[in-house]
Amino acid sequence: MESADLAACGALLAERHRRHLMVEPLLSVRFCEVGAAVREVTAAFETTDASGAVALRDGVPVGFVLGAPKSSPLWGPNVWVEAAGLAATDGEVMRDLYAMAAARWVGEGRTAHYVLVPAYDAELVRAWFRLGFGQQHAHGVRPAVRTRAGGELNGLTVRRAVRADIRALAELDLELPRHQGASPTFSSGVVSTLEENLAEWEESFADDGFATFVAEVDGDVLGSAIGCALEKSSTHLSLARLDNAGFLGFAAVFPHARGRGAGRALGAAVIDWAVDSGFDSVVTDWRVTNLLASRTWPTLGFTETFLRLHRTVAT
Numbered sequence: 619m620e621s622a623d624l625a626a627c628g629a630l631l632a633e634r635h636r637r638h639l640m641v642e643p644l645l646s647v648r649f650c651e652v653g654a655a656v657r658e659v660t661a662a663f664e665t666t667d668a669s670g671a672v673a674l675r676d677g678v679p680v681g682f683v684l685g686a687p688k689s690s691p692l693w694g695p696n697v698w699v700e701a702a703g704l705a706a707t708d709g710e711v712m713r714d715l716y717a718m719a720a721a722r723w724v725g726e727g728r729t730a731h732y733v734l735v736p737a738y739d740a741e742l743v744r745a746w747f748r749l750g751f752g753q754q755h756a757h758g759v760r761p762a763v764r765t766r767a768g769g770e771l772n773g774l775t776v777r778r779a780v781r782a783d784i785r786a787l788a789e790l791d792l793e794l795p796r797h798q799g800a801s802p803t804f805s806s807g808v809v810s811t812l813e814e815n816l817a818e819w820e821e822s823f824a825d826d827g828f829a830t831f832v833a834e835v836d837g838d839v840l841g842s843a844i845g846c847a848l849e850k851s852s853t854h855l856s857l858a859r860l861d862n863a864g865f866l867g868f869a870a871v872f873p874h875a876r877g878r879g880a881g882r883a884l885g886a887a888v889i890d891w892a893v894d895s896g897f898d899s900v901v902t903d904w905r906v907t908n909l910l911a912s913r914t915w916p917t918l919g920f921t922e923t924f925l926r927l928h929r930t931v932a933t
């Protein structure tokens with residue numbers, strides 16, 4: 619892929635996004651405009667060590683794939699195809715594109731491949747599945763509409779966190795990596811200590827860019843959730859960034875209290891906060907192998923926008 623290809627790739631991407639928007643109207647309309655889509659492909663192309671492939675049929679571009687490595691050791695020797703990194707007129711073209719691009723990636727020793735695919739395009743998703751990929755993660759959205767879940771539920775109340783909750787918040791921060799480190803996710807991510815979490819909460823508690831909620835029964839905090847503007851997220855970028863969206867950025871319930879409605883009530887509190895803050899939609903994301911999160915967020919009305927697919931090439 620060369621810089622001369624960027625205009626045609628941007629046009630293919632804008633068309634992909636236009637079709638995506640017909641299914642998911644909460645996506646940003648901005649990227650249906652070819653100029654905006656070209657800028658996104660160009661940014662992907664200019665990422666350090668980016669490479670990819672373009673497909674032509676009778677001299678006309680019909681697809682592209684474009685990936686680049688992330689430096690975090692979390693992802694292994696990797697290449698990521700982000701939201702602006704692929705478009706094709708049909709699934710078979712995408713399989714040819716991957717075949718060409720992946721030869722170079724694996725040749726460079728980059729054997730862990732991640733790709734963000736629009737969820738609406740079943741043919742495209744199936745093409746990636748038939749390249750040995752499986753689903754790792756989901757991005758989801760729902761309209762910012764009040765949940766009507768307020769009030770007490772089995773003695774459970776949800777309220778904004780206060781400084782006296784900092785210890786419980788720091789302990790709850792340990793629960794997500796603990797849960798995701800276990801089967802069947804096997805992926806704890808960055809694991810911090812309780813002391814580090816306490817120090818971070820002490821420093822950041824007053825930051826009014828984040829709305830922190832706790833769920834409690836009889837004065838005991840059982841869980842927490844955090845809302846903020848989607849701009850604060852480092853994972854919802856480019857075509858996956860929605861305009862004027864709130865973000866459910868974190869939630870955890872202590873293991874002994876799970877399955878009794880606290881997680882749902884916390885998620886609902888963040889959604890209602892997003893409504894009150896004037897956002898048009900609420901975005902979140904989850905590991906699809908995280909059985910608890912992947913069952914909870916869809917019950918709150920989140921539907922998938924982008925799927926992160928993953929393959930490790932065993933050489």
Ligand SMILES: CC(C)(COP(=O)(O)OP(=O)(O)OC[C@H]1O[C@@H](n2cnc3c(N)ncnc32)[C@H](O)[C@@H]1OP(=O)(O)O)[C@@H](O)C(=O)NCCC(=O)NCCS
Nearest residue numbers: 797869870871876877878879880881882910911913914917
């Ligand atoms: C995810 C988490 C916050 C949810 O909290 P929770 O208190 O356990 O969830 P709830 O009791 O409110 O249940 C949520 C929904 O999942 C559904 N659910 C739970 N177990 C289920 C199962 N085995 N099969 C189908 N649905 C199930 C519940 O029925 C409920 O939906 P409903 O209200 O429509 O009935 C909590 O389990 C947790 O802390 N997990 C570990 C950390 C984590 O994964 N955080 C989220 C990161 S994205």
